[in-house]
Amino acid sequence: MLRLLMGALLCVGACAVAQTAAPAHDAGGYAAPTAKLEHGRKIFVESSCHFCHGVDLTGALMGAADLMHDPLVGADNDGNFIGPVVLAGLPNLQTAMPKFPELTKSDISDLAGYVHYLRQQGRFKELTASTATGDVAAGKTYFAGSGGCSGCHTEADMRAAAKKYDRTSLRAHLLLPTGLAPKDGVANDAGDAAHRKLVENIAPADAANVSAYLETLR
Ligand code: HEC
Ligand code: HEC
Numbered sequence: 001m002l003r004l005l006m007g008a009l010l011c012v013g014a015c016a017v018a019q020t021a022a023p024a025h026d027a028g029g030y031a032a033p034t035a036k037l038e039h040g041r042k043i044f045v046e047s048s049c050h051f052c053h054g055v056d057l058t059g060a061l062m063g064a065a066d067l068m069h070d071p072l073v074g075a076d077n078d079g080n081f082i083g084p085v086v087l088a089g090l091p092n093l094q095t096a097m098p099k100f101p102e103l104t105k106s107d108i109s110d111l112a113g114y115v116h117y118l119r120q121q122g123r124f125k126e127l128t129a130s131t132a133t134g135d136v137a138a139g140k141t142y143f144a145g146s147g148g149c150s151g152c153h154t155e156a157d158m159r160a161a162a163k164k165y166d167r168t169s170l171r172a173h174l175l176l177p178t179g180l181a182p183k184d185g186v187a188n189d190a191g192d193a194a195h196r197k198l199v200e201n202i203a204p205a206d207a208a209n210v211s212a213y214l215e216t217l218r
Contacts, residue, residue, distance in 0.1 A: 029055040032114065040114025043107055047086075047100050049115075057118045063095040067115060068122045074201040079105075079112035086111065116200065120176070123199050128172050132208040139213030142206050147198075149210070152191060155217065162218040171211045175199045 024031040028045030032038040044050055052064035060066045067073050076082045086108065089099030103111065143149045143158075165173055176199055177191070 032117065036110055037114050037117055039107075040110035040112070040117075043103065043111045044114050047103075047111075048098075049111075052097070057115070057122055063093065064097070068119055068126075073115060073119060074197075076112060076116070079108040082112045082115060083108040116196070119200050120196055124172075124175055127175055127199065127202070127204060127207050128168070130204055130208065132204065134205070134208030134210070134212030136209070136212045136216055139206075139209035139211070142210050143213055147202075147206065147210060148194070152194065158214050159217040162214050167211075167215060170214060171207070174211060174214065175202075175207070 026045065028041060028050045032041045050059070052062050053059050053067050054061070057066070057068040065072075072081050072085070083105075085097075086100050086103065088101075090097040091099070149158075161173065162170060175195065177195055
């Protein structure tokens, strides 16, 4: 009897510790880091987006689009492209996507912010895991051309950055300069916005090439 009671007491202690240690999660994954993102996540889960598109966007079940690589999501700003799809659904497909006409403009903004947040995390992981060696000349062309980097950065800036970081963290800072700080999926400023678009859309080959070019500036 006493042993049973002791066991129960022990469990109470241990369970309390386990509860505070484990971050809150539900069928849609772990709680998001900010109130706006968490509201977006709630809508994502309650609308069953996670069921077809995956909790981290890598699901793509039942013929659903791969939202980590879908160009419409990459081009979206604050729900301007995602919103109309979600409000109207995609009824004429073999596996239809339901419509969610009850969502308000601010719901759409939070939902889209959460989708971007997931995509930025997923693409950051994917691109930093790659060990492909890039082409220096192609990277230099990309930097000054279609990458649009030289609109904001001089070669001297990039030399300073290349000297500061090793190969791996240079790639990480190139993609998301401030790391993955919890943000509302809405950029702070033009530089932040540019880098968030970059991590969501840059082709793996361009990421490897521009990294290889920056390496040579060291
Ligand atoms: C029952 C499954 C299902 C659910 C639930 C679902 N989708 Fe989809 N979704 C699809 C399918 C199927 C497509 C179309 C894929 C295609 O055209 O290749 C799609 C496409 C999309 C697209 C891309 C459209 C384009 O033209 O590129 C977006 C964005 C999207 N879904 C977002 C969402 C969001 C956000 C939610 C939750 C509010 C959601 N979906 C819920 C199945 C679903
Ligand atoms: C709209 C402006 C803008 C564009 C376009 C842009 N960046 Fe940035 N970038 C910034 C800002 C702002 C920072 C943060 C300030 C800083 O860390 O120097 C930054 C930071 C960086 C850093 C980290 C610097 C450091 O010292 O930590 C690298 C590397 C970088 N960008 C590379 C690029 C590359 C490569 C491209 C093109 C593919 C690009 N950026 C496009 C504005 C921009």
